[in-house]
Amino acid sequence: MSEPLPSANTERPASPTAREIPYIALSSFYFAYYAALGAFTPYWSLYLQSRGMDVAAISVLMSLWYATRIVAPSTWTTLAAHSPKPIRWLRIGCALTLLSFTAFLLPMGFTGLFAAMCAFCFAYNAVMPQFEAITMSHLDERSDRYGRIRVWGSIGFIAVVSLYGVLIDRLGVATLPWLMLPLLAGLLLSSFGNRYAHLPADSADAQPIAFRTRLRHPQVIAFFAAAFLAQISFGPYYTFFSIYLAEHGYSASMLGMFWTVGVLAEIAVFFLASRIFRRWDAGKVLMFALLSAALRWSATALWPDQVAVMLLAQLTHALNFGAFFAAAMQLLVRFFPGRMNGHGQGIFYGLSSGVGGVAGALIAGQLWRFGGQTPFLAxxxxxxxxxxxxxxxxxxxxxxxxxx
Known part of the structure; x- marks a missing residue:
């Protein structure tokens, strides 16, 4: 059996009270960030298709969303950790996100779209791991309150995904970049209303032995491996789900309804997160979340024409995304406490969402040639x-x- 990890620094700030946590400021950032994601994730592949891209090109372009996660989170958290005013990097990242996205308003072929996707996805993916660390700096050991803040991201997502489905049906998917610009402007505005609760005296690099020891521990390796596989399993969903259902006769507003149902269930989990983790260990929750994902993708592959089955499958999003993500945040606090959390967040996003996301999107693209159900079975x-x-x-x- 492996040796226990070294203890974290026990000198931590006192637990913040509810009044000391800036719920509105923190929640506004999650709302804006995931509202933009609510426009991007369900409809961007349809937008690329409207620009003349085939399935192979779409899988490559969408894989950039995950490819940039390999380097963007760790790059940004490192820059912030070595800055005397790390909050500036959050605001710079949000400004670059808005600026780079304006490129999609221009007429471009595959090469131009590739360059624009690289710039936009890098900036967009860079800011969230840093903001997660900002949120945790306010919560300290009361990480069970995370769900009450993060739930506003789900509310933003669901508001946009349902509204934009109707707007796209009426205005056309080509208007999507124009519809997303106000959301990204809101993200930039929110970044100026947030700051760290307290700045760490130094970064995780000041404890290199302890940090690297934690990375080599079997439970940490298992956690990252499970997160990596979870993200691969979401590859077909994030890349081709809208196209897959459109091929089975579903309209854009119907697609928006499916995404809405999933996120509504996810919201319930975030509200109940405190109770869930008081009763069940985060590792067990993570396991059940992955089991529910296996059932969800099987149902999606086998019964796409059955509306009731697809709705039920979408409801499991509460477990395989909501519960999974909440459990992952709990485990990251456990594995990388205190000033190590920012770097732990960077590794989590880079390895699981980054490498796993690229692999998931590319594998889905390769398997698509054997039929739409094949990538979901995989x-x-x-x-x-x-x-x-x-x-x-x-x-x-x-x-x-x-x-x-």
Missing amino acids: AAGFALLGALIAWYWLVRHPQAGHRF
């Missing part, structure tokens, strides 16, 4: 493998994880 297999890893390392041996 996704079910990846999710099941992740659940087995979580069961063995995070559930079967939970006592090892609690020595963090």
Whole structure:
């Protein structure tokens, strides 16, 4: 059995009270960020299709969303950690996000779209890991309150995905960049209303031995492996779900309804997060989230024409995204406490969402040639493998994880 991890610095600020946590400022950033994502994720592949891109080109362009996550989070958290005023990097990232997105208003072919996607996705992906660390600096050990803040991201997502489905049906998907500009402007505005609760004396680099030891611990490796496989399993969903259902006769407003149902269920989980984690360990929640994902992708592959089945599958988004993400944040606090959390967040986004996202999008693109159901069946297999890893390392041996 591996040796327990070194103890984290026990000198931590007192628990913040509800009044000391800037719920509105923090929530506004999540709202704006995920509102823009609510326009981008369900409809961007349809927008690229309207620009004349085929399935292969779309899979490459959408993979850039995940490819930039490999380097953007760690780059931004490192720049912020070495800056005397790290909040500036959040605002710079939001400004670059808005500026780079304006390129999509120009007429471009594949090369131009590739360059624009690289710039926009890098800037957009850079800011959220830093902001997660900002949020955790306000919560400290009361990380169970995270769901009450993060839920506003889901509310922003659902508001936009439902509204924009109707607008796209009426105005055409070519108007999507214009519709997204106000959302990204709101993100920039919110960044000026947020700041760290307290600045760490130094970064995780000041504890290199402890930090690297944690990265090598079996429970940490298992967590990142499970997160990596979870993101691969979402590849077909984020890349081709809208196209897949459109091929089965669903309208854009119907697609928006499916996405809305999933996020509504996710919102319920974020509201109940505190109760969930008081009753169940985060490792067990992570495992069940991955099992639910395996069932979801199987149903999506086998019964796409059954509206009731598809609605039920979307409801499981509460588990395989909402519960998974909330559990991941709990485990990141456990594995990388205090000033290590920003770097832990960067690794989480870079490895799971970054490398896993690229792999998921590219694998989905390659499997699409064998029929739309094939990538979703493969996704079910990846999710099941992740659940087995979580069961063995995070559930079967939970006592090892609690020595963090």
